[in-house]
Amino acid sequence: MKARNNRIENREEKQFFLFISPWLLGFLIFTLYPMGYSIFLVFTDMDMTGSGQFVGLDNIIRAFTQDPLFYRSLLNTLYFVLVSVPASLLMSFLIALLLNQKIKGVGFFRTSFYIPYITSGVAVTLLWGWIFNAQFGFINYFLSLFGITGPNWLSDTKWAMPAIIIMGVWTIGNSIIITLAGLQDIPEALYESAEIDGASSFVKITQITLPLITPTLYFNLVMGIIGGFQIFMQPYILTEGGPSYSTYTYMMHIYNSGFKYNEMGYASTLAWLLFVVIMIITLIVNRTSRHWVYYDN
Amino acid sequence: MEAYYKSKKNSGRIKVSLSYVILTIIAVVFIFPFIWMLSTAFKIPSEAYTLPPKIIPETFTWDNFIQGWQYADFTRYTWNTLIVTGLATIGTVLSASFVAYGFARFKSRYSGLLFTLVLATMMLPSQVTLVPTYLLFTKLGWLDTLMPLIVPSFFGGGAFNIFLLRQFFKTIPKDLDEAAYIDGANAFQIYYKILLPAIKPALITVGLMSITFHWNDYMSPLIYLNSDQNFTLAIGLQFFQNSFGSSQIQMLMAVSLITVIPVLILFFIGQRYFIQGITMTGIKG
Numbered sequence A: 001m002k003a004r005n006n007r008i009e010n011r012e013e014k015q016f017f018l019f020i021s022p023w024l025l026g027f028l029i030f031t032l033y034p035m036g037y038s039i040f041l042v043f044t045d046m047d048m049t050g051s052g053q054f055v056g057l058d059n060i061i062r063a064f065t066q067d068p069l070f071y072r073s074l075l076n077t078l079y080f081v082l083v084s085v086p087a088s089l090l091m092s093f094l095i096a097l098l099l100n101q102k103i104k105g106v107g108f109f110r111t112s113f114y115i116p117y118i119t120s121g122v123a124v125t126l127l128w129g130w131i132f133n134a135q136f137g138f139i140n141y142f143l144s145l146f147g148i149t150g151p152n153w154l155s156d157t158k159w160a161m162p163a164i165i166i167m168g169v170w171t172i173g174n175s176i177i178i179t180l181a182g183l184q185d186i187p188e189a190l191y192e193s194a195e196i197d198g199a200s201s202f203v204k205i206t207q208i209t210l211p212l213i214t215p216t217l218y219f220n221l222v223m224g225i226i227g228g229f230q231i232f233m234q235p236y237i238l239t240e241g242g243p244s245y246s247t248y249t250y251m252m253h254i255y256n257s258g259f260k261y262n263e264m265g266y267a268s269t270l271a272w273l274l275f276v277v278i279m280i281i282t283l284i285v286n287r288t289s290r291h292w293v294y295y296d297n
Numbered sequence B: 001m002e003a004y005y006k007s008k009k010n011s012g013r014i015k016v017s018l019s020y021v022i023l024t025i026i027a028v029v030f031i032f033p034f035i036w037m038l039s040t041a042f043k044i045p046s047e048a049y050t051l052p053p054k055i056i057p058e059t060f061t062w063d064n065f066i067q068g069w070q071y072a073d074f075t076r077y078t079w080n081t082l083i084v085t086g087l088a089t090i091g092t093v094l095s096a097s098f099v100a101y102g103f104a105r106f107k108s109r110y111s112g113l114l115f116t117l118v119l120a121t122m123m124l125p126s127q128v129t130l131v132p133t134y135l136l137f138t139k140l141g142w143l144d145t146l147m148p149l150i151v152p153s154f155f156g157g158g159a160f161n162i163f164l165l166r167q168f169f170k171t172i173p174k175d176l177d178e179a180a181y182i183d184g185a186n187a188f189q190i191y192y193k194i195l196l197p198a199i200k201p202a203l204i205t206v207g208l209m210s211i212t213f214h215w216n217d218y219m220s221p222l223i224y225l226n227s228d229q230n231f232t233l234a235i236g237l238q239f240f241q242n243s244f245g246s247s248q249i250q251m252l253m254a255v256s257l258i259t260v261i262p263v264l265i266l267f268f269i270g271q272r273y274f275i276q277g278i279t280m281t282g283i284k285g
Helices: A002-042 A058-066 A068-099 A106-118 A122-131 A138-145 A160-170 A173-184 A188-196 A201-228 A233-238 A250-260 A264-292 B002-041 B063-071 B074-105 B111-123 B127-139 B147-154 B159-170 B174-182 B187-198 B200-216 B219-224 B233-247 B249-283
Strands: none
Touching: A002 A264, A002 B074, A002 B111, A002 B127, A002 B147, A002 B187, A058 A264, A068 A106, A068 A160, A068 A173, A068 A201, A068 A250, A068 A264, A068 B002, A106 A173, A106 B002, A106 B249, A122 A160, A122 A233, A122 B002, A122 B233, A122 B249, A160 A233, A160 B002, A173 A201, A173 B249, A188 A201, A201 A264, A233 A250, A250 A264, A250 B127, A264 B127, B002 B249, B063 B074, B063 B233, B063 B249, B074 B111, B074 B147, B074 B159, B074 B187, B074 B200, B074 B233, B074 B249, B111 B159, B127 B147, B127 B219, B147 B219, B159 B200, B159 B249, B174 B187, B187 B200, B200 B249, B219 B233, B233 B249
């Protein structure tokens, strides 16, 4: 009997490995091997052809002591993350709250908020370039209706990053839907009993909705941070990192180091440093989450 | 008492009306850029650069679409994008469902560990593997071909998709498989004859999300493609902007519009599935 069970187990194990083999192969070829090789590259000055030498810790030292763009790009990216992530979180929460009411036409609104997310490619980025155009763009025209002279958005060092943040917040459709799903999971009975106790809308939102939605907000926060640190396409197309490096993001620095200046070793070093930064921030968020994320089990 | 309910009803009505007003304003903000794109695409050059801007062009023209499309080889770019998107999506749906079936239905000493590994790869920023993967494809001679954009999809279809489809497989009772086993079906037949049809909505979700991802993808084509005849739309558009862009905004908007429309049509057809897929993301987060 035992032998038979073993045979069945063996067969099941074989089938398990047969079916997951595409992933396992992919994991080895496209994740594990590149990760290992990338660690190796950190200690070399290899270029695209694969020729280079062992340089020890030079790349890491270079990033911290000889590369002003390392700090510049990191700070720019932090700026983007620190503003766009909370703004997106707040906006998507408020919009989801409005959508969570029993009102007609929710589908229409949901669609309009989601479309920017689904189309957020090069075409839409170019569209924003036109919207931010200092002279003929719509934003400055709109501002002029109120007597405000809009800035030269994308060519002004102070306004270029805010412009990219505005565009980023515009594509929050995804987190709106996720938050809405979270809101719909909150049991109706809780609101009903609060109502009997005479609770106001404000009390209901702060005492019931907000605590119960924290797991969803936490999810959106972590995904927002990870995604935010990888911001690349929008500034690369709109400003190429300018004016005077004000929108030069960390991802752009990795891309330029590797694929423009052909320094694969240094690009890998920058990538791993980014990974460390993201890990640290995610861990901090995770630690603090104990105090503000509410789980009912 | 009646007065109380009446006032409550009224305040509810005010609240709903207020919500409508706010939602409408926000919806306009979200939709307006597309209207602006549409309007610019139909303008004659002189009208694109007039103040105050007009939403409805005075002189309608189709020239921007025709001329813009001819300025660069957009037909070629579209064809390349279709090949990449089509094949990568087939790869994603096939291999993610195949692997998810393995994780959902077969036990092994290693299944827990390996599934944790699947989830862990979701957290790893792609930059870390970017350079070595590039060097690998260079060695394979795949640089400036569409291969790097297509082939990886066939190796598991992405951690998130495996995760999503595994969840769906788990909702289907195992009795179904067992009945089929007794009838003499093998594991592969059960996978594609019984389980795949049963999770069709989930497969559509994964397919749609894969299509929009590959259609919009910018980073990989930027890294791997060099020559004009291999460009995808994303790279082609940027190339077009660099050559004519800011002086020919009406053409740029026309061409951009053409490339956005397929995604929009797809979204309207598959709306239900998009929302379903995204909702799944949140629940298990």
